[in-house]
Amino acid sequence: MIEQIFDKDEKRKISRKVLEALREWFEVDESREQYIHESADWIFIAANENREHVGFLCLKETGKDTVELAVMGVMKNYHRSGIGRQLFEKAKTIAIESGYSFMQVKTVQMGKYPDYDKTNLFYLSCGFKELEVFPTYWDEDNPCQIYVMALK
Template structure:
């Protein structure tokens, strides 16, 4: 079941559960804690299976017409089950209903790490298009790929 969560404490609890289980992607403690903290004030969509939250997605406004898929995580045992796609589709529908024209997402550039290549392929399969690479946005070992998606 995919649902929008409004309670700030519940958002933080779900984000913490999922992100702490995904330390291969969210290994930097400060960054992970920032995602958890900021999730409370964002559009927050969660996935529930067997009465347990197993994934979530947060949207962040980055401009009057643009929303960013700021953070997304699905527990490893639920990867490739369609939950990520369902979270994205719900997020996209909410972004459209809120009047946004574009969605963006940032990830590590394709070709750097196999796990991030899977992430890139997921975003491409959702309809995102390559926008720009910022080689030192995070650091030289993690060039930032920005993808964009038209919502209109």
């Protein structure tokens, strides 16, 4: 079941559980804690399987017409089960209903790390298009790829 979560404590609890289980992608403690803290203030969509939260996705406004897929995670044993796609589709619906025209997402540039290549392929399969790469946005080892999509 995909559901929108409104309670700030519940948002932090779910994001902590999922992100701490995905340290390959969220290995920097400071960044992970920032996502957990900030997720409480963002649009928060969670996946619930057998009365257990197994994934989530957060949207944050980055401009009057644009929302960013700020953070997303699905427990590893649920990868490739369709949960990520369901979370994204619900997020896209909420973004459109909220009046946004564009969605963006930032990730590590394709070709740097196999785990991130899977993430890039997921975003491309959702309909995102490459906008730009910022080689030093995060740092030289993690060039920032920005993907965008029109919502209307």
